[in-house]
Amino acid sequence: MSWLTAEQALNLLGTKSQTLYANVSRGRIRAKPDPTDTRRSLYFADDVKRLAARHAGRRKTEAVAADAIQWGDPVLPSALSTISHGRLFYRGQDAAKLAEYATLEEVACLLWDMKRPLRLEGQGGNYEPSALAAVFSALAERASTDLPSLGRSLPALRNEAESVFGTVADALAPGLSHVPLHLRLAEAWNQPDAAELIRRSLVLLADHELNASTFTARITASAGATLSAAALSGLSTLTGPLHGGAWQSVRSLMDLAASIGAEEAVRSYLAEGRSLAAVGHPLYPDGDARARALLACFTLPPLFAEVRRAAEELVGEPVNVDFALTAMTSAYHLPRDAPLIIFALARTVGWLAHAMEQSASGHLIRPRARYVGPPVE
Structure with a gap:
C-alpha cells in the first residue's frame, strides 16, 4: 500500500488542510500515524487520488459550463439554427x-x-x-x-x-x-x-x-x-x-x-x-x-x-x-x-x-x- 504525507495529499487535492481532515473524519480518506513521527499522519494514496480526480472533473465541468454560457460552446441540442463557418443556417x-x-x-x-x-x-x-x-x-x-x-x-x-x-x-x-x-x-x-x-x-x-x-x-x-x-x-x-x-x-x-x-x-x-x-x-x-x-x-x-x-x-x-x-x-x-x-x-x-x-x-x-x-x- 502507498501512503502520502499531508503536503503531498494537499498538492494532489488542491484544497486546504481543513478539507483534508474533513475527508478523513468522514471516511473518504484512510489515514494512519507516520512511523517516523507520530505527531504527523500519512494518507492512503489511492483514496487521495480518487478524490482528486473527482474534484478535477467537477472543476472542469463547472469551468466549461461557465464559459459556455458566455459566447461558448453549445449548451443544449437544437435542430433549428446554427452558425457555421461564418454563415447562418435555418434547418x-x-x-x-x-x-x-x-x-x-x-x-x-x-x-x-x-x-x-x-x-x-x-x-x-x-x-x-x-x-x-x-x-x-x-x-x-x-x-x-x-x-x-x-x-x-x-x-x-x-x-x-x-x-x-x-x-x-x-x-x-x-x-x-x-x-x-x-x-x-x-x-x-x-x-x-x-x-x-x-x-x-x-x-x-x-x-x-x-x-x-x-x-x-x-x-x-x-x-x-x-x-x-x-x-x-x-x-x-x-x-x-x-x-x-x-x-x-x-x-x-x-x-x-x-x-x-x-x-x-x-x-x-x-x-x-x-x-x-x-x-x-x-x-x-x-x-x-x-x-x-x-x-x-x-x-x-x-x-x-x-x-x-x-x-x-x-x-x-x-x-x-x-x-x-x-x-x-x-x-x-x-x-x-x-x-x-x-x-x-x-x-x-x-x-x-x-x-x-x-x-x-x-x-x-x-x-x-x-x-x-x-x-x-
Whole structure:
C-alpha cells in the first residue's frame, strides 16, 4: 500500500488542510500515524487520488459550463439554427440565400416544420406609434389565459404558435391577413419602396441560435408555460441595449457623427473606452453574414458610409446587423424604432420555434450556480 504525507495529499487535492481532515473524519480518506513521527499522519494514496480526480472533473465541468454560457460552446441540442463557418443556417438552409426570395411566413413554416402555409388572421387597422407597448399588452393578456404548453402535441402547439404570432403581427404590422408581413409593414410606414429590404431583414433575423432572448424563451417554455408567455419573455429580453436595443447605441453614434464628424465620433467613443455597437459580433469573426446580406442591397446614406469606413478602419472589425438595420431605417425614412419592430416581429418566429422544441423535449432548464459568496457553515 502507498501512503502520502499531508503536503503531498494537499498538492494532489488542491484544497486546504481543513478539507483534508474533513475527508478523513468522514471516511473518504484512510489515514494512519507516520512511523517516523507520530505527531504527523500519512494518507492512503489511492483514496487521495480518487478524490482528486473527482474534484478535477467537477472543476472542469463547472469551468466549461461557465464559459459556455458566455459566447461558448453549445449548451443544449437544437435542430433549428446554427452558425457555421461564418454563415447562418435555418434547418440546414443558408439564411442569406433564403433572404433572396423567402418571406417571414415561409421561414416560420420551415422553422416550425409545418407542412402547410401559415395562416394569420389579421384584423386590419392602422399602425400605432406605441406598437411595442401594444404587443406587450396583448401577449401578457394571452399568457394568463392560454393553455400551458406541457403535455400537448406538436400539431396543437403549432396551431397555437400560429395564433400567438398572429397576435404579435397584428400589433407590430397591422393589415389584412392575406398580405405578406413585409408589405404590411411597408404600407403601415408609408414606404412601399422599403418592402423588399424589410422582407430580407425579417428573414435574416428570424432566428439566431441561443441568443439571450431565445434562451429566455426556452427557459420559460421548459417550465411548461404558455407559448405566449415564452414569446413575452423573449420580447422583454430583446429590448435590452445589449440585444435588440443596440440600434439606439448606433443611432447615438450617428447623431454624434452628424455633430462632430464620422472619424471624430468613432475616436471619441474609443478614447472614452466605450464599445461601438455598430461593429463586430463574437460569432462572426470575419463579419456578420446578416449585415453583408443587407448592405449589399441598398446604398448607404453618406454619413453612414463615412462612419462605416472610420469604424472598420479604427476598430478593425466589419459593421454588424445593428448598423445595417439602422442605416436601412435612415435610407428609407422609416420610423426611428423600426430596427426593434423588425427585430421583434422576425424573432417571434424563432422564439416560438424554440419554445415548441423545448416543450417537446420535456426537460426543465435549471443550471446550477457556482457559489462565490461568503463561506457557508
